[in-house]
Amino acid sequence: MHRDYLIIEGGKSLKGEVLVSGSKNSSLALIFASLLSEGESLLEGVPELLDVRNAIEILKFLGAKVKKVGNSLKILPKEIGCMAPDCLVRKMRASVMLIPPLLKRKGRAVVSMPGGCAIGVRPIDQHLKYFKRAGVEVEMEGGYLLLRGKKLRGCEFTFDRITVTGTMNALMLSSCIEEETYLHNVALEPEVLDLVEVLKKMGARISLKGRSALVIGKRDLKPFKHRVIPDRIEAGTLLVAGAITKGEVVLRGAIPEHLKSVIEALRRANQEVLLEDGKIYIRGKSPIKPLSLETREFPGFPTDMQAQFMALLCVAEGRSLIRERIFENRFKHVGELLRMGARIYVKGDLAQIEGVKKLYGAEVFSTDLRASAGLVLAGLRAEGITLVKDIYHLDRGYERLEEKLKKLGAKIERETQV
Numbered sequence: 001m002h003r004d005y006l007i008i009e010g011g012k013s014l015k016g017e018v019l020v021s022g023s024k025n026s027s028l029a030l031i032f033a034s035l036l037s038e039g040e041s042l043l044e045g046v047p048e049l050l051d052v053r054n055a056i057e058i059l060k061f062l063g064a065k066v067k068k069v070g071n072s073l074k075i076l077p078k079e080i081g082c083m084a085p086d087c088l089v090r091k092m093r094a095s096v097m098l099i100p101p102l103l104k105r106k107g108r109a110v111v112s113m114p115g116g117c118a119i120g121v122r123p124i125d126q127h128l129k130y131f132k133r134a135g136v137e138v139e140m141e142g143g144y145l146l147l148r149g150k151k152l153r154g155c156e157f158t159f160d161r162i163t164v165t166g167t168m169n170a171l172m173l174s175s176c177i178e179e180e181t182y183l184h185n186v187a188l189e190p191e192v193l194d195l196v197e198v199l200k201k202m203g204a205r206i207s208l209k210g211r212s213a214l215v216i217g218k219r220d221l222k223p224f225k226h227r228v229i230p231d232r233i234e235a236g237t238l239l240v241a242g243a244i245t246k247g248e249v250v251l252r253g254a255i256p257e258h259l260k261s262v263i264e265a266l267r268r269a270n271q272e273v274l275l276e277d278g279k280i281y282i283r284g285k286s287p288i289k290p291l292s293l294e295t296r297e298f299p300g301f302p303t304d305m306q307a308q309f310m311a312l313l314c315v316a317e318g319r320s321l322i323r324e325r326i327f328e329n330r331f332k333h334v335g336e337l338l339r340m341g342a343r344i345y346v347k348g349d350l351a352q353i354e355g356v357k358k359l360y361g362a363e364v365f366s367t368d369l370r371a372s373a374g375l376v377l378a379g380l381r382a383e384g385i386t387l388v389k390d391i392y393h394l395d396r397g398y399e400r401l402e403e404k405l406k407k408l409g410a411k412i413e414r415e416t417q418v
């Protein structure tokens with residue numbers, strides 16, 4: 001894990017056009033989905049991220065051939081093992097999506113139980129509940145999940161709570177079962193729908209009605225060719241960068257429908273957002289109006305944009321409220337923002353932000369991926385120099401963010417801590 005950090009001199013208004021990278025969460029799901037078939041799949045528009053590199057390492061460890069040409073991945077998973085490497089799986093919770101392909105290809109899977117992380121305990125009880133309903137035997141031993149799926153079956157299953165990767169796992173496994181599977185209370189994030197598109201290309205029949213999905217799978221799924229959707233969270237982060245620096249930023253390659261709740265919130269905060277010829281324009285305006293926000297499953301306001309908006313609302317004119325309804329511990333960036341002069345009070349899942357006139361540069365520490373992004377945004381606005389440490393968190397989910405911001409006029413440099 002590298003110890004790079006960012007040095008940011010705040011106060012510059014960002015100006016210019018930036019191309020949004022491919023979606024991290026769609027790429028991860030599709031990289032694992034490629035293992036459902038023995039043939040060679042082609043994935044285009046994959047971002048250069050630590051998490052993506054990890055996922056490729058896991059596939060290679062399992063025996064798949066992976067060829068990376070620019071942002072394209074050619075994956076040939078002819079022969080694969082059934083045991084995921086603990087050291088890599090522990091680093092990335094998305095590895096839980098290895099289970100359906102391993103069950104399909106090998107009849108069994110040995111995967112280390114994903115631990116918690118900075119933002120919460122993040123259990124996978126819903127994933128396991130579906131797997132058992134579909135006929136999978138699940139045991140746990142020494143922190144490992146041992147799953148056996150000799151006779152998989154279609155079923156009717158309702159998620160007790162909406163889960164993105166839980167939905168992805170159920171869609172992947174049911175796509176391999178030649179019976180009807182009815183899933184209810186599914187997640188509808190764009191990354192989930194991108195996976196549905198690919199599973200249909202592979203031969204599964206999937207129809208969605210509200211939060212219910214009917215899946216009729218196929219034993220032999222075909223390989224696929226697919227370009228991942230753009231990353232809506234990177235896009236949202238760049239829009240907030242335009243707003244917080246009172247700049248004028250143009251996003252190329254983002255899909256506005258994926259950002260409805262984010263754009264609506266920016267407009268409520270008195271920021272000017274225009275959609276024109278497939279681009280999204282933002283002009284940061286003063287004052288930034290305070291907001292009441294609560295994070296929800298898509299299409300609600302995304303939890304992955306909460307830290308970024310908290311940075312923006314630190315310099316709003318008045319009191320804002322943010323309720324974090326998805327994760328139980330996703331306010332770790334608050335302590336670091338306080339060090340920059342923010343005035344924030346947290347009680348349970350509610351953060352109350354009293355807007356201040358100024359933020360001041362400080363040395364701050366990243367605690368998780370999106371908190372790291374929030375601190376970078378605060379640094380772009382703050383007076384003076386901000387050091388954002390431990391940005392391996394940032395590199396998990398952003399493709400050279402500092403390069404993109406620099407091209408927009410930010411005074412930002414990456415330093416490597418020796």
Ligand code: EPZ
Nearest residue numbers: 025094122123124125126127163164165166304326327369
């Ligand atoms: C996905 O995580 C994303 N990761 C997260 O993005 C994102 O924050 C999250 O969805 C919510 O949108 C990937 O797609 C790889 P959940 P996931 O299962 O699937 C609880 C980022 O920044 N839950 O939808 O793990 C869980 O504890 C990352 O890119 C259960 O209780 O999230 C959480 O409170 C961070 N039991 C809530 O549901 C379960 O079996 C939502 O979790 C599963 C989840």
